[in-house]
Amino acid sequence: MVYKLKVNKKDYSVDATPDMPLLWVLRDLLGLTGTKFGCGMAQCGACTVHLEGEAVRSCVTLIARAAGKEVTTIEGLSPDSKHPLQVAWLEEDTPQCGYCQSGQIMAAAVLLRENADPTDEDIDHAMSGNICRCGTYPRIRKAIHLAAKLQKQGGTK
Amino acid sequence: MTNLPKSNRRQFLKAGALLGTGLVISFVVPARITKFGESAEPDPVASFAPNAYLSIGSDGGINVLLSHVEMGQGIWTTLTMLIADELDADWKNIHVHHAPPGQPYMHTLYGLQITGGSSSTWSEFDRYRQAGATARMLLIAAGAKKFGVDPATCKTENGMVISGEQKASYGDLATLAASLPAPAKVELRPASDWKYIGKGLKRLDAPAKVNGTAKFGMDMQFPGMLTAVVAHSPVMGGTVKSFDATAAKAVPGVKAVVQIPTGVAVLADHFWAAKKGKAALKITWDAGANASFNSVTQMEKYRALAATKGLPALNKGNVESALSQGGKVIEASYDFPYLAHAPMEPMNCTVKLGADKCEIWTGTQLPGIDQAVAAKILGFKPEQVSIDTVFLGGGFGRRATPTSDFVAEAVHIAKASGKFIKMVWTREDDMQGGYYRAAFHHKLKIGVDNNGYPTAWNHSIVGQSIFEGTFLSMLVQNGIDSSSVEGIADSPYMTEVKDAYVGLHTTKLPISVLWYRSVGHTHTAFVMETIIDQLATEAGKDPLEFRRTLLKSHPRHLAALNLAAEKAGWGKALPAGHFHGIAVHESFLSFVGQVVEVSVTNGRVNVHKVTCAIDCGLAVNPDGVKAQMESGIIFGITMALYGEINFKDGKVQQTNFHNYPILRMNESPEIDVHIVASTEKMGGAGECGVPPTAPAIANAVFAATGKRIRKPPFASIT
Numbered sequence: 001m002v003y004k005l006k007v008n009k010k011d012y013s014v015d016a017t018p019d020m021p022l023l024w025v026l027r028d029l030l031g032l033t034g035t036k037f038g039c040g041m042a043q044c045g046a047c048t049v050h051l052e053g054e055a056v057r058s059c060v061t062l063i064a065r066a067a068g069k070e071v072t073t074i075e076g077l078s079p080d081s082k083h084p085l086q087v088a089w090l091e092e093d094t095p096q097c098g099y100c101q102s103g104q105i106m107a108a109a110v111l112l113r114e115n116a117d118p119t120d121e122d123i124d125h126a127m128s129g130n131i132c133r134c135g136t137y138p139r140i141r142k143a144i145h146l147a148a149k150l151q152k153q154g155g156t157k
Numbered sequence: 158m159t160n161l162p163k164s165n166r167r168q169f170l171k172a173g174a175l176l177g178t179g180l181v182i183s184f185v186v187p188a189r190i191t192k193f194g195e196s197a198e199p200d201p202v203a204s205f206a207p208n209a210y211l212s213i214g215s216d217g218g219i220n221v222l223l224s225h226v227e228m229g230q231g232i233w234t235t236l237t238m239l240i241a242d243e244l245d246a247d248w249k250n251i252h253v254h255h256a257p258p259g260q261p262y263m264h265t266l267y268g269l270q271i272t273g274g275s276s277s278t279w280s281e282f283d284r285y286r287q288a289g290a291t292a293r294m295l296l297i298a299a300g301a302k303k304f305g306v307d308p309a310t311c312k313t314e315n316g317m318v319i320s321g322e323q324k325a326s327y328g329d330l331a332t333l334a335a336s337l338p339a340p341a342k343v344e345l346r347p348a349s350d351w352k353y354i355g356k357g358l359k360r361l362d363a364p365a366k367v368n369g370t371a372k373f374g375m376d377m378q379f380p381g382m383l384t385a386v387v388a389h390s391p392v393m394g395g396t397v398k399s400f401d402a403t404a405a406k407a408v409p410g411v412k413a414v415v416q417i418p419t420g421v422a423v424l425a426d427h428f429w430a431a432k433k434g435k436a437a438l439k440i441t442w443d444a445g446a447n448a449s450f451n452s453v454t455q456m457e458k459y460r461a462l463a464a465t466k467g468l469p470a471l472n473k474g475n476v477e478s479a480l481s482q483g484g485k486v487i488e489a490s491y492d493f494p495y496l497a498h499a500p501m502e503p504m505n506c507t508v509k510l511g512a513d514k515c516e517i518w519t520g521t522q523l524p525g526i527d528q529a530v531a532a533k534i535l536g537f538k539p540e541q542v543s544i545d546t547v548f549l550g551g552g553f554g555r556r557a558t559p560t561s562d563f564v565a566e567a568v569h570i571a572k573a574s575g576k577f578i579k580m581v582w583t584r585e586d587d588m589q590g591g592y593y594r595a596a597f598h599h600k601l602k603i604g605v606d607n608n609g610y611p612t613a614w615n616h617s618i619v620g621q622s623i624f625e626g627t628f629l630s631m632l633v634q635n636g637i638d639s640s641s642v643e644g645i646a647d648s649p650y651m652t653e654v655k656d657a658y659v660g661l662h663t664t665k666l667p668i669s670v671l672w673y674r675s676v677g678h679t680h681t682a683f684v685m686e687t688i689i690d691q692l693a694t695e696a697g698k699d700p701l702e703f704r705r706t707l708l709k710s711h712p713r714h715l716a717a718l719n720l721a722a723e724k725a726g727w728g729k730a731l732p733a734g735h736f737h738g739i740a741v742h743e744s745f746l747s748f749v750g751q752v753v754e755v756s757v758t759n760g761r762v763n764v765h766k767v768t769c770a771i772d773c774g775l776a777v778n779p780d781g782v783k784a785q786m787e788s789g790i791i792f793g794i795t796m797a798l799y800g801e802i803n804f805k806d807g808k809v810q811q812t813n814f815h816n817y818p819i820l821r822m823n824e825s826p827e828i829d830v831h832i833v834a835s836t837e838k839m840g841g842a843g844e845c846g847v848p849p850t851a852p853a854i855a856n857a858v859f860a861a862t863g864k865r866i867r868k869p870p871f872a873s874i875t
């Protein structure tokens with residue numbers, strides 16, 4: 001079946017079966033490999049993308065549900081990689097292996113949009129669906145706090 | 158180092174190399190690295206490659222080739238810092254690449270190309286600095302020639318050679334430098350001149366890891382490539398008896414189904430079709446030797462074995478007679494389960510097989526072995542196999558199998574199908590695919606003096622060997638696999654013990670086992686640091702003071718222990734219901750002390766804070782060392798609270814993160830890391846943060862509940 005998709009503000013049409021998860025559409029059909037496969041069952045958050053602005057686990061989001069809606073992946077978070085989270089992430093030297101980081105940043109982006117000044121508890125709540133086997137949690141926490149500050153200062157968009 | 162190329166084509170080096178297995182290999186050092194999938198066009202940029210670790214193009218681009226791979230530990234940045242500190246390069250122009258398999262990239266100590274053992278920084282400290290220094294001397298010589306001055310009048314600054322008013326960039330001098338003879342002697346800069354070493358630098362791989370452009374093995378995509386998903390035997394080590402692929406082949410997108418030694422592979426246009434095809438396979442399995450293997454009965458056998466005398470790993474005095482003198486004897490035994498590494502990126506490997514060459518893309522800690530294994534399967538010479546190492550989505554030891562299991566499987570699929578394939582394991586394949594930290598049992602009898610200090614120590618260890626039967630079998634001596642007893646036979650606590658026997662029973666089982674971040678120390682540190690804690694509390698002594706007494710002739714242990722205790726405020730009041738636990742352990746030439754603050758509520762263990770101190774000698778990239786401590790501690794908490802792989806009827810019971818949990822953000826403690834100012838011998842950082850964490854937590858749990866933990870994992874205390 002042919003589906004119309006809007007990913008990172010670009011229109012695509014893809015031929016896929018209705019049961020195909022958005023993750024594999026993005027990665028294998030559209031070549032957007034920034035979104036990662038970690039578990040395939042909504043356990044790890046590596047595949048987190050935005051669907052109409054909400055963080056979803058693309059490994060369990062069927063293409064039929066995403067069709068016609070706005071999808072944003074890590075590649076489309078910012079045109080110049082200068083989202084406050086990306087700036088803060090670098091400042092705190094957050095990534096290690098890096099494999100979970102796209103999903104972490106996409107989850108944090110929704111938190112930061114909804115909550116300009118998240119507490120540690122808010123961060124726990126928003127981020128505990130995302131596993132980092134390298135244990136970058138302390139730096140992710142710091143980076144989110146820093147990004148909140150940067151966002152407030154408006155120094156970066 | 159003398160082989161300076163004049164041509165603008167690829168430099169071709171030949172080297173006879175002993176690659177463990179005695180293979181002679183030759184290899185190419187690209188002057189300009191091709192991007193993924195790019196064909197190897199002649200290099201348009203003249204280049205200067207004074208050695209295998211570094212080349213400078215006439216465009217000023219500096220390529221650094223890494224003999225060690227980036228799996229999160231930060232070596233991409235640290236090795237580059239070593240070169241850059243000597244080279245005086247402009248950071249903007251530095252491009253970092255993983256080296257192909259080859260003689261110059263062999264570990265300086267281990268003699269094979271491996272990233273492991275927390276050894277990358279200290280083992281490359283001289284070699285990478287020398288690589289940078291050689292290049293700088295040649296560039297200075299080239300500058301002097303160009304300017305017509307004495308080299309002694311030249312200096313370098315940020316990618317330029319300067320003499321008086323005259324200046325030339327490294328790029329401009331590259332061709333000339335390439336024609337000059339290598340310097341006879343290379344002087345390294347004194348520590349006082351270091352710009353980066355000891356000070357640090359932000360991670361060079363981070364920008365690509367925050368915008369989705371970093372490429373992992375999983376991200377390899379090429380025109381014409383199919384995705385292969387493999388049906389593996391549910392019983393570990395089982396084989397295919399027969400299979401029916403009719404339904405699988407009917408799945409839209411499925412292109413082929415092939416049998417391989419480890420199962421049946423379904424090849425499709427994309428992962429989803431391949432996975433559906435796998436689900437549609439009908440396979441009859443021959444369960445093989447493991448059909449009745451159970452973790453519970455295994456541990457019972459281990460306990461029985463532990464009661465008998467093992468091969469000596471340490472033997473001094475007469476422990477049996479010392480223990481029968483009627484003094485106080487403390488007995489304990491411990492069980493440790495199998496553990497899966499569970500790196501975030503499941504195993505995968507991309508293989509393009511031609512008539513006489515094979516190209517492989519994967520994230521691997523052992524590229525040279527992978528190359529040799531692939532060549533053997535294909536009947537090729539190693540040089541017919543190229544390995545392009547991309548970023549590893551975590552390693553922790555799993556991406557260094559002596560059998561190259563995941564590379565071998567992918568090569569078998571390519572060979573059987575004749576197709577260009579990317580093999581992708583599901584999380585379930587990864588979790589159940591073997592190569593675990595081995596299950597172990599320890600049994601101890603310790604005689605103590607009137608003050609409670611140990612005087613006699615009888616210690617039995619039972620478990621599988623990692624090294625036996627591999628290219629590292631030389632690490633098994635007199636029947637003792639050093640990785641089974643490290644941290645016990647050589648424990649500083651044994652120094653003052655007069656009578657000691659550490660006996661090892663090495664079991665042989667068809668379950669594949671492997672080094673796992675901090676290897677033997679994952680269990681030995683737990684045993685040592687919890688039993689020492691117990692000796693202290695039974696003697697009515699403070700666990701910190703007790704350790705200080707026992708470690709009095711071990712200054713580096715003491716330094717790490719004392720700094721951690723001081724920073725944590727050991728002995729000071731904590732919030733109600735919070736308790737401290739402490740541990741110190743040496744591994745991979747580094748010394749780490751940790752104090753953990755824990756509460757136990759409704760039987761549930763919460764870790765609030767970990768204070769850590771490390772003595773690793775010179776910390777080349779101090780923030781990188783801190784990051785590795787944080788990472789190791791969180792790895793250690795997962796292991797302590799959750800880590801467990803069990804077998805029932807030969808089947809691994811855990812499948813994915815819902816039943817093999819990994820610590821999450823909401824459980825992640827505050828971590829405070831301190832580096833001991835030290836001029837001692839350099840050690841590693843990637844693994845040594847792990848061992849003290851679990852015992853420190855267990856000791857805090859004892860302080861909270863009065864219960865001694867003998868059987869991790871222990872998320873809940875009953």
Ligand code: FES
Pocket residue numbers: 036037038039040041042043044045046047048057058059060
């Ligand atoms: S891959 Fe989707 S949550 Fe893990």
Ligand code: FES
Pocket residue numbers: 095096097098099100101131132133134135136229501550551
């Ligand atoms: S950075 Fe490696 S899993 Fe998070």
